[in-house]
Amino acid sequence: MSERPFLDVRDLKVHFRTDDGLVKAVDGLTFRLERGQTIGIVGESGSGKSVTSQGILGLHRHTRAEASGEIWLDGEDLMTVSDERLRQLRGNKIAMIFQDPLSALHPYYTIGSQIVEAIRVHHRDTSKSAAKARAVDLLGHVGIPHPARRVDQYPHEFSGGMRQRAMIAMALANDPSLLIADEPTTALDVTVQAQILDLMRKLQEEFGSAIIMITHDLGVVAEMANEILVMYAGKAVEHGPVHDVFYEPEHPYTWGLLTSMPRLDRARLARLNPVPGNPPSLINVPPGCAFHPRCGYTGEVEGARCRSVVPDLAPAGPEHLARCHIDDARRAQLYATDVKPRL
Numbered sequence: 001m002s003e004r005p006f007l008d009v010r011d012l013k014v015h016f017r018t019d020d021g022l023v024k025a026v027d028g029l030t031f032r033l034e035r036g037q038t039i040g041i042v043g044e045s046g047s048g049k050s051v052t053s054q055g056i057l058g059l060h061r062h063t064r065a066e067a068s069g070e071i072w073l074d075g076e077d078l079m080t081v082s083d084e085r086l087r088q089l090r091g092n093k094i095a096m097i098f099q100d101p102l103s104a105l106h107p108y109y110t111i112g113s114q115i116v117e118a119i120r121v122h123h124r125d126t127s128k129s130a131a132k133a134r135a136v137d138l139l140g141h142v143g144i145p146h147p148a149r150r151v152d153q154y155p156h157e158f159s160g161g162m163r164q165r166a167m168i169a170m171a172l173a174n175d176p177s178l179l180i181a182d183e184p185t186t187a188l189d190v191t192v193q194a195q196i197l198d199l200m201r202k203l204q205e206e207f208g209s210a211i212i213m214i215t216h217d218l219g220v221v222a223e224m225a226n227e228i229l230v231m232y233a234g235k236a237v238e239h240g241p242v243h244d245v246f247y248e249p250e251h252p253y254t255w256g257l258l259t260s261m262p263r264l265d266r267a268r269l270a271r272l273n274p275v276p277g278n279p280p281s282l283i284n285v286p287p288g289c290a291f292h293p294r295c296g297y298t299g300e301v302e303g304a305r306c307r308s309v310v311p312d313l314a315p316a317g318p319e320h321l322a323r324c325h326i327d328d329a330r331r332a333q334l335y336a337t338d339v340k341p342r343l
Helices: 049-057 085-089 111-120 127-139 160-171 190-207 218-224 242-247 254-260 328-342
Strands: 005-016 021-033 038-042 066-074 092-097 180-183 208-216 227-232 235-241 314-317 319-323
Touching: 005 049, 021 049, 021 111, 021 235, 038 049, 049 066, 049 092, 049 180, 049 208, 066 218, 111 127, 111 160, 127 160, 160 190, 180 190, 190 218, 208 218, 218 235, 218 242, 227 254, 235 242, 235 254, 254 328
Parallel strands: 038 208, 038 227, 092 180, 180 208
Antiparallel strands: 005 021, 005 066, 227 235, 235 319, 314 319
16 A cells, blocks of 8 residues: 555535535545645636635634545644644644735734744744744745845735735745645736745745645646646546646636636637636536536537536546546547647
């Protein structure tokens, strides 16, 4: 039996009971991640990406969420550890970079005091002066100029890119083994995005952290990830190495995401093709393949299987999985003749 990977998520389900019905935000998600590797989780808003990260952090506890499955991190199942142990792991072994640093950072405390708190809550024997020196060092490490002065400034005195760098510095304060980045570059302009991604890549090389990159931006994933997990309606619909998913995608939803993405490396002679329709309600997920109401290829499957039978996440190549009823050979033919020319 092979050795357990650093992060092993097995059949994770996070459901919420509401007055309108059961919201299946994450519905049976499985993936693995090794140290020093990056997995990109992509999909439209409402696909379950952020709830997945919250589930790994245990933020569903003591809420109305109903969570099940296994989340093994370095030999510990985060679903069964005590609340106290989970608090020890958060910010120490697992850290999070949030999408909006302005709302994630406290407006009434200086950047330095918030980093100092992140350090001392896990290392109580560290003095305030030593923790502040570490904060100054971290701010300089993530590229903030004049860190000894900026450490005493407030979040509103930082630009958007500088706030995101400060968030990364705080996340790295205790050298975490797992870094979860939830849309870390969405609110930033493209030049700052590139700087932040380059920074994360360098820091990963230095610290050897595993990274979960949650985003709707396929360009970010292409830049950062080793493998891609495509989510739709709370489930994984495609999972594989980044090269395979970009150059040999197997699911019609992934085809739609790729053909709707603008490219700068070649002239585009036709209009972008957005995925038709809207993501489904997670309370009333369509029967069968959840993507079938938006899919233009249901006619390729005999009978009404797309509308009645949930497809399995089945092998579509070495280390490549897809959740689709269309025959593998026919999918490859459709991609070559209908999709690839539009990319």
